[in-house]
Amino acid sequence: MVECEVLIVGGGPAGSSCARELMKAGMDVCILEKEPFPRSKPCAGWITPEVFTDLGVDPADYPYPLGALNRLNIHIFGVRLPLPTRQYSVRRYEFDAWLINLSAAPVRTHRVRTIRFLDSHYLIDDAYRCRYLVGAGGTCCPVYESLFSALRPRDGESRIVALYEEFPCETPHREGSLWFFDHGLPGYAWFLPKAGGYLNVGIGGKHLGMKRKGRTIRSHWEAFTRKLEEGFLLTGHPYSPRGHWYYIRNDTGPTRLGNAFVIGDAAGLATRDMGEGIGPAVRSGILAAREIIGKRPTATRGISRFSLPGILLPDRGRPW
Secondary structure: EEEEEEEEEOOOHHHHHHHHHHOOOOOOEEEEOOOOOOOOOOOOEEEEEHHHHHHOOHHHHHOOEEEEHHHHHHHOOOOOEEEEEEEEEEEEEHHHHHHHHHHOEEEEOOOOOOOEEEOOOEEOOOOEEEEEEEOOOOOOHHHHHHHHOOOOOOOHHHHHEEEEEEEEEEOOOEEEEEEEEEOOOOOEEEEEEEEOEEEEEEEEEEEEHHOOOOOOOHHHHHHHHHHHHOOOOOOOOOOOOOOEEEOOOOOOOOEOOOEEEEEEHHOOOOOOOOOOOOOHHHHHHHHHHHHOOOOOOHHHOOOOOOOOHHHOOOOOOOOO
16 A cells, blocks of 8 residues: 555646645655646646746746737627737646646556545555545546535536637737637637647637527537638638536635645636636645645635736736
8 A cells, every 4th residue: 555645636737736835845745647647638728927926937947838928819799809918828738747747746647436534544445545635636536526525516607618629720810819708608719829839729608608598518619610710810620629617616615624625626716707727726736735734724715716807917916
């Protein structure tokens, strides 16, 4: 049996950030990840400056292509608003691999099935034993499902469904664009150029909001891709989108139970306006680590509920 002080289930941005903070404090940490890195991850790959601030890393030190977005074209009800901003775009399979390597924590490939609490420790599949257990396995995290689903129930109104595709594309349109409420979508669509000659396009919205209107994410996707074609932003591309679902922020219960924690998408911390999850994942991982270390209690109020203020006022973020 493998024993450690802190076991983290999930090696994405939340789990890796938590592990890095714990490793810096000299704690015995192990990450369990169901897939080996680098891995593909459904996501737009939107990074706010606060992510690098929270990690204490200069964006110039990021070892992979980093797209800098200095202006966003925001479309609301057909009106285009070009706005200055300071944001970044990454490819998730590169970003996640970099972050888990940055943590310096040992990683084992293992899919968690059972969790038991015995003699003040957590037993994972009778193969791992730990004093602290951190659930960072995303929406379907087994730590959430085993320990937190009744304490922190998920509200159907907070469920987001999304379709996206990322592919090599040398587009002349270097600026990012966002479309809000287009064709009645209870959400937004995006056109996100990335460094290294890649493009990410996608659409996401509230599942129940679409259902009430008799629409689906697929029908909105078809309307969106027609808009790209007709506006000459992207022509002749044979789309093959991927889908995923997750929950935006809705604090219905605790994120800690005894010495067990849920962070990132496992806790449903994506921002309420943009569904942006990387920033809340990183910050929640660091906060959980600091509570384990004993520096401060975890507080989700230290994690922003909204993304738009950071997009419109990108210099407001400061170390915390």
